[in-house]
Amino acid sequence: MRLQYPSNINIIKLPCTGKIDLIHLLRSFEKGADGVYVVGCLEGACQFTSGNIRARKRVEQAQEILEKIGIGGERVRMFNLSSSEAPHFVQAAVEMTENIRDMGPNPIKTAMQKAA
Amino acid sequence: MSTKTPSRLEKILDSGQLAVTSECGPPRGSDPEAITKKAEIIKDHVDAINITDNQTSVTRLSSLAACIHLKLMGIESTLQMVVRDRNRIALQSDILGAASFDIHNILCLSGDHQMFGDSPQGQNVFDLDSMQLIQTVRLMRDEGKFLGGDDIKRPPKMFVGAAANPFADPFEIRVPRLAKKIAAGVEFIQTQCIYNLDKFELWMKEARDRGLHEKVYILAGVTPFKSAGMAKYMKNRVPGMDVPDEVVKRMAGVPKENQPEEGIDICVETIQRLKECEGVRGFHVMAIEWEEKVPEIVERGGLYPRPEDL
Amino acid sequence: MIVADKKPIEEIIDMVKGYRKILILGCNECVTVCEAGGKKEVAVLASALRMYFMNEGTKIEMDEITLERQCDHEYLEEIRNSMDQYDAVVSLACGVGVQFMAEKYFGSPIYPGVNTCFMGVTEERGVWSERCQGCGQCILDRTAGICPISRCAKRLLNGPCGGSTKGKCEISKDLDCAWQIIIDRLKELDRLDDYEEIAPIKDWSTERAGGPRKVVREDVRQ
Numbered sequence: 285m286r287l288q289y290p291s292n293i294n295i296i297k298l299p300c301t302g303k304i305d306l307i308h309l310l311r312s313f314e315k316g317a318d319g320v321y322v323v324g325c326l327e328g329a330c331q332f333t334s335g336n337i338r339a340r341k342r343v344e345q346a347q348e349i350l351e352k353i354g355i356g357g358e359r360v361r362m363f364n365l366s367s368s369e370a371p372h373f374v375q376a377a378v379e380m381t382e383n384i385r386d387m388g389p390n391p392i393k394t395a396m397q398k399a400a
Numbered sequence: 401m402s403t404k405t406p407s408r409l410e411k412i413l414d415s416g417q418l419a420v421t422s423e424c425g426p427p428r429g430s431d432p433e434a435i436t437k438k439a440e441i442i443k444d445h446v447d448a449i450n451i452t453d454n455q456t457s458v459t460r461l462s463s464l465a466a467c468i469h470l471k472l473m474g475i476e477s478t479l480q481m482v483v484r485d486r487n488r489i490a491l492q493s494d495i496l497g498a499a500s501f502d503i504h505n506i507l508c509l510s511g512d513h514q515m516f517g518d519s520p521q522g523q524n525v526f527d528l529d530s531m532q533l534i535q536t537v538r539l540m541r542d543e544g545k546f547l548g549g550d551d552i553k554r555p556p557k558m559f560v561g562a563a564a565n566p567f568a569d570p571f572e573i574r575v576p577r578l579a580k581k582i583a584a585g586v587e588f589i590q591t592q593c594i595y596n597l598d599k600f601e602l603w604m605k606e607a608r609d610r611g612l613h614e615k616v617y618i619l620a621g622v623t624p625f626k627s628a629g630m631a632k633y634m635k636n637r638v639p640g641m642d643v644p645d646e647v648v649k650r651m652a653g654v655p656k657e658n659q660p661e662e663g664i665d666i667c668v669e670t671i672q673r674l675k676e677c678e679g680v681r682g683f684h685v686m687a688i689e690w691e692e693k694v695p696e697i698v699e700r701g702g703l704y705p706r707p708e709d710l
Numbered sequence: 711m712i713v714a715d716k717k718p719i720e721e722i723i724d725m726v727k728g729y730r731k732i733l734i735l736g737c738n739e740c741v742t743v744c745e746a747g748g749k750k751e752v753a754v755l756a757s758a759l760r761m762y763f764m765n766e767g768t769k770i771e772m773d774e775i776t777l778e779r780q781c782d783h784e785y786l787e788e789i790r791n792s793m794d795q796y797d798a799v800v801s802l803a804c805g806v807g808v809q810f811m812a813e814k815y816f817g818s819p820i821y822p823g824v825n826t827c828f829m830g831v832t833e834e835r836g837v838w839s840e841r842c843q844g845c846g847q848c849i850l851d852r853t854a855g856i857c858p859i860s861r862c863a864k865r866l867l868n869g870p871c872g873g874s875t876k877g878k879c880e881i882s883k884d885l886d887c888a889w890q891i892i893i894d895r896l897k898e899l900d901r902l903d904d905y906e907e908i909a910p911i912k913d914w915s916t917e918r919a920g921g922p923r924k925v926v927r928e929d930v931r932q
């Protein structure tokens with residue numbers, strides 16, 4: 285079964301979510317992303333012991349900063365799925381897309397367009 | 401021993417009789433009656449009244465001023481002095497101030513940390529510690545010198561006390577710490593409130609083994625519980641307090657309206673038992689905001705009447 | 711090392727609003743180790759500020775540089791030629807670096823990007839704690855190598871106070887009582903008898919109390 289996920293999503297594959305740094309998350313928003321979600325393995329199931337826990341902390345840091353600077357902390361989220369859970373993957377994508385739609389576009393993008 | 405100061409407390413202890421002291425906390429305002437009334441209630445039942453120094457770091461009328469009020473009433477006081485709020489200039493200056501009113505007893509303390517009180521954002525000083533404050537008063541009195549080395553005109557004549565907590569951790573240095581205070585020059589000790597009598601007696605025994613009971617007058621501290629709630633609070637919340645479970649159970653085991661009476665009973669029984677403990681030279685009865693009970697405790701403890709003129 | 715903590719971004723926003731070109735200046739020493747003011751933190755702060763001001767409709771340019779140190783002339787000199795272009799600098803070095811910048815670039819506004827906290831150690835990643843207050847007359851030889859000045863809440867030279875409970879300080883169950891550690895160490899070293907030596911009154915003139923301090927070493931001076 286091939287499941288369809290919303291086509292507006294740009295997937296960046298990483299060996300482990302532990303690779304993600306706070307700056308990567310922020311840069312995506314600076315470049316105009318409306319939302320970013322990190323999909324990692326289930327907590328406790330990381331092959332590199334705690335990569336996904338580190339990722340969660342960075343996501344939380346990004347949320348805090350985005351909230352404080354008026355972009356919206358909800359635009360970045362972490363989902364923990366096991367690799368066999370394709371339906372859940374799609375569900376997360378749909379949930380995130382809806383969530384972001386409700387929030388509207390990244391205000392940075394609008395501001396950039398105005399400035400240009 | 402022979403007396404070194406005009407302190408009445410010292411004279412009573414020197415005569416070999418059991419001494420009784422108590423304490424009053426000054427008010428959070430400038431009305432002197434708040435302190436003079438309390439003193440009036442207990443003055444005939446105690447030999448000297450400690451005046452606490454911004455206890456638990458809550459800002460109050462100054463200990464020195466309250467001592468002066470008592471002095472004017474003809475009551476002997478013990479000036480409590482914590483090293484938390486004053487540097488060596490202010491400490492020595494207040495000692496002279498007290499001496500100028502012939503206040504003859506001083507209790508040298510570190511003081512609770514300010515985070516417990518009404519000014520957790522304030523600075524603290526801790527220029528000296530309590531051990532060094534004992535040394536300072538002795539230097540001022542016995543050598544007639546300031547810490548800076550200059551002579552004092554009319555040195556203070558003060559009987560020097562300190563607190564000891566037989567229950568605080570680590571237990572193995574509790575007696576060495578007493579020895580250290582004695583080496584620093586302390587002459588009388590008022591202990592932390594005693595509820596764990598076995599542990600206290602063990603501490604006294606270790607003190608006796610080193611002969612410390614002959615070098616310092618030890619007054620056993622007692623505080624009556626007003627309620628089971630207070631017993632629980634002291635057990636769980638007050639750092640360095642040792643309230644055994646049996647005592648809490650005993651308080652909780654009687655109906656609420658009888659708890660104050662039970663608390664007084666425990667206190668009186670403690671006094672009676674510790675009177676027999678060699679090295680206990682008197683009692684420090686701290687009835688926190690319950691001064692009216694001090695006379696009853698002292699009488700039932702068999703410590704009344706107090707010695708007349710010595 | 712000198713341990714610093716991040717300043718809340720809203721405080722930094724408040725400091726720099728109104729400027730057009732800003733330099734965010736990191737330091738590669740202590741603040742990098744304690745993850746408050748190194749290269750990574752510089753990038754994050756710059757990105758967040760850019761987004762904030764962009765969103766506000768204000769155009770602010772931001773450069774990111776991280777120097778080897780901000781407490782030595784030679785490294786601060788590296789940016790001399792570019793300093794003219796900046797309206798303000800946010801330094802993520804400790805308070806020492808911020809000030810050395812301010813002294814060197816006297817005409818430039820320099821703002822602190824971190825809260826400088828203390829001299830301490832990394833207990834574990836994300837946990838730092840104090841060890842020394844630079845009293846200028848070290849007494850660790852007499853306290854079994856544990857500092858009561860920086861680690862006892864009352865700086866007691868003859869502790870512990872009566873509030874020490876089960877190894878913890880009276881002010882917090884999360885804080886070890888320095889005197890408990892001193893006594894444990896004395897026991898371990900078989901030196902418990904030393905406990906009874908009274909520590910003399912300290913000369914605090916070598917500490918903060920004596921005014922700003924200076925070390926001059928003629929033997930190494932040029």
Ligand code: SF4
Nearest residue numbers: 842843845848849857
């Ligand atoms: S004694 Fe002074 S110099 Fe030594 S560790 Fe403590 S504060 Fe630092």
Ligand code: SF4
Nearest residue numbers: 862870871879880887
């Ligand atoms: S409990 Fe220990 S660390 Fe805390 S103030 Fe007392 S002696 Fe110092």
